[in-house]
Amino acid sequence: MKLYIFLLPFIMGTLSCEDMSDKVFLFPAPTASAHVTLKPEIKKSLQNVTICLRSYTELTREYSLFSMAASGVDNAVLICTRSPNVLIYVLQEEKTFKIDPETLAWKHTCATWDSTTGVIQLWVNGKLYPRNVAKKGLIITDEASIILGQDQDTFGGKFDIGQSFVGEISDVHMWDYNLTPDEIKGVMSGHIKGNHINWNSLNYDIKGNVLVQPKLYCKSWECASSTVKESIVG
Numbered sequence: 224m225k226l227y228i229f230l231l232p233f234i235m236g237t238l239s240c241e242d243m244s245d246k247v248f249l250f251p252a253p254t255a256s257a258h259v260t261l262k263p264e265i266k267k268s269l270q271n272v273t274i275c276l277r278s279y280t281e282l283t284r285e286y287s288l289f290s291m292a293a294s295g296v297d298n299a300v301l302i303c304t305r306s307p308n309v310l311i312y313v314l315q316e317e318k319t320f321k322i323d324p325e326t327l328a329w330k331h332t333c334a335t336w337d338s339t340t341g342v343i344q345l346w347v348n349g350k351l352y353p354r355n356v357a358k359k360g361l362i363i364t365d366e367a368s369i370i371l372g373q374d375q376d377t378f379g380g381k382f383d384i385g386q387s388f389v390g391e392i393s394d395v396h397m398w399d400y401n402l403t404p405d406e407i408k409g410v411m412s413g414h415i416k417g418n419h420i421n422w423n424s425l426n427y428d429i430k431g432n433v434l435v436q437p438k439l440y441c442k443s444w445e446c447a448s449s450t451v452k453e454s455i456v457g
């Protein structure tokens with residue numbers, strides 16, 4: 224009993240940093256509350272940034288894929304789908320990318336922003352769309368709140384059910400620099416992990432109706448789950 228009490232803080236501490244390589248977050252229903260908060264490896268301001276993740280959804284309405292607020296800026300970085308467009312916000316400035324018609328399949332999205340030029344890149348399933356430019360010369364402050372499943376209308380909160388995510392999200396990685404095209408391909412095949420947020424060592428906090436579930440299906444992308452690999456081979 225004594226030993227158990229002694230070990231408890233240690234066990235809880237290790238649980239908060241988890242290897243999610245064979246897992247997904249499942250957002251089963253639209254709400255104005257359910258979300259996952261991601262905590263970066265280190266707190267630092269960002270001049271260059273890359274965000275990659277996979278998503279799988281039936282939604283045809285607008286939804287948020289990745290929402291990062293900074294102090295006084297609700298859309299420091301927001302990746303949002305409003306079919307047939309993906310909207311990327313950098314420090315409140317909205318840029319629209321028209322993307323190919325979507326099929327009901329896992330989708331791999333990467334976005335990069337380079338403060339020195341302001342250039343934003345959007346990659347969907349390994350395809351680079353025509354680039355945009357926003358907020359050249361600015362930086363994103365280190366006080367950041369990173370949320371999956373909702374669009375933050377204030378720092379850390381005030382969600383809109385009409386922009387909530389319903390479906391599955393996996394393989395979320397973030398870097399404090401811009402990846403090269405080859406590196407983006409490496410992320411898609413699972414070889415390159417984020418240095419700011421790393422799905423394989425994820426510090427997260429679930430609020431409301433969000434489930435952690437095993438990855439069950441992989442087709443055009445390599446899957447980290449050995450059980451799935453075996454079932455494809457067998």
Ligand SMILES: *[C@@H]1O[C@H](CO)[C@@H](O)[C@H](O)[C@H]1NC(C)=O
Nearest residue numbers: 270271337338339399400401
């Ligand atoms: C951001 O990337 C540019 C290259 O485009 C580089 O010159 C600059 O030093 C980088 N900034 C930081 C803080 O790493």
